[in-house]
Amino acid sequence: MYRRTLLAATLAAPALAQSPWPNRPVRMVIPFAPGGGTDIGGRILCQRLAEIWGQPVVVENRGGAGGMIGTRAVGAAAPDGYTLLFNGTLSILRDGFDPRSVTDHVVRATITHNIVVVNEHVPVRSLPEFITYLKANPGRVNHGTSGPLASQHLAAVMFDLLAGTRMENIHYRGTGPSVAGILGNEVQVMFGSMSAVLPLIEAGRLRALATASGRRSAMLPNLPTVGEVVPGYAAELTYSFSTPSGVAEPIKRRLEQSVRQVLDNEVIVGELRTRGFEPDYDTNPGLARYIEEDVQRWADVARRANLNLNEG
Structure with a gap:
């Protein structure tokens, strides 16, 4: 009986080891x-x-x-x-x-797509107007990020480099908290992921100025890319x-x-x-x-x- 039990356990072991992933x-x-x-x-x-x-x-x-x-x-x-x-x-x-x-x-x-969005406290309706506004107010416009060196932060840094502007980056622990920040006017602009900001754009709570990607979005086909205004930009x-x-x-x-x-x-x-x-x-x-x-x-x-x- 012991030998039969041992043989059965031995034969079963490879089958268990090779169980398809995932099995839990x-x-x-x-x-x-x-x-x-x-x-x-x-x-x-x-x-x-x-x-x-x-x-x-x-x-x-x-x-x-x-x-x-x-x-x-x-x-x-x-x-x-x-x-x-x-x-x-x-x-x-x-x-x-x-x-x-x-x-x-x-x-x-x-x-x-990271979408450049501003709240109602920024008096602009286009990306060229926004660049002009930033140059007239260096360091006085707060940009919300999902964390230091995250995609939104880097997208804004590249923008400042190529557009000759200067925003103040405010870091949060994720996109969700940064969205709350722009709605509460702790920050005035975001390079926010479309998945997070599109419902707010459609509801009129945020204003979209451009997409940071190197191509236009199928969801917002009339929205220009940043690169159409700032040559060489794509994020x-x-x-x-x-x-x-x-x-x-x-x-x-x-x-x-x-x-x-x-x-x-x-x-x-x-x-x-x-x-x-x-x-x-x-x-x-x-x-x-x-x-x-x-x-x-x-x-x-x-x-x-x-x-x-x-x-x-």
């Missing part, structure tokens, strides 16, 4: 506070991934340090595929730390899923296939677009090349603006 809940870290663009897009996608996998996807918001706190937490997690990261591209190598040293970008899902935000370094390749391929399946569903694509996201699927090696170019572009901005890369 997956933790998805979003490294910003609830209510911002990363959180909104991540939750839409995670809900659909949970349906595909037949397993809960538990979203955990770990904001702070422009996304670095959550990223470091994922990098320190076991490389078993059960802790993942959903984030915009982390383009600044802060304090000598390269997120790519502890995490692997696996698949890009969407892009979103596009992409969102991808990452794993801790060392996760098995079959798990990464399954994640890629699952995201592709999500984006092949027109109902889900429509839901994403109404929240300001545009599907933009990509995997490696193309994704790795894009991220490297992004890192180099923002390193140049940081150097020219003399940014403190230990900030936050």
Whole structure:
């Protein structure tokens, strides 16, 4: 009896080891506070991934340090595929730390446009008028960011460099709190992710001046790009899923296939677009090349603006 039991356990072990991933809940870290663009897009996608996998996807918001706190937490997690990261591209190598040293970008899902928006206290209706206003009031207009060296902060820094203006950056722990800041007039302008500010634009609570991306948005086709007024300007935000370094390749391929399946569903694509996201699927090696170019572009901005890369 003992030998038969031992044999059965031995034969079962490989089958258990090779159980398809995921066979238990997956933790998805979003490294910003609830209510911002990363959180909104991540939750839409995670809900659909949970349906595909037949397993809960538990979203955990770990904001702070422009996304670095959550990223470091994922990098320190076991490389078993059960802790993942959903984030915009982390383009600044802060304090000598390269997120790519502890995490692997696996698949890009969407892009979103950072939209230059102002509240009712800024008496302008176009980007040229806004530039004129900023030059007449250097340092007197507050810009809200989702954290030091996050995408909104960098987009505004690049704008100041190329437009010859000077805004005062006020840092929050995520896009959601910065939106509350502009509505309460703690700040007067944001380079906010479209997913976070589009409902407020449509409600007339914020005024859109331009999109910071290098292309116009399908959601706001009449809105000019910053680059149409400020030559050479483009700051596009992409969102991808990452794993801790060392996760098995079959798990990464399954994640890629699952995201592709999500984006092949027109109902889900429509839901994403109404929240300001545009599907933009990509995997490696193309994704790795894009991220490297992004890192180099923002390193140049940081150097020219003399940014403190230990900030936050």
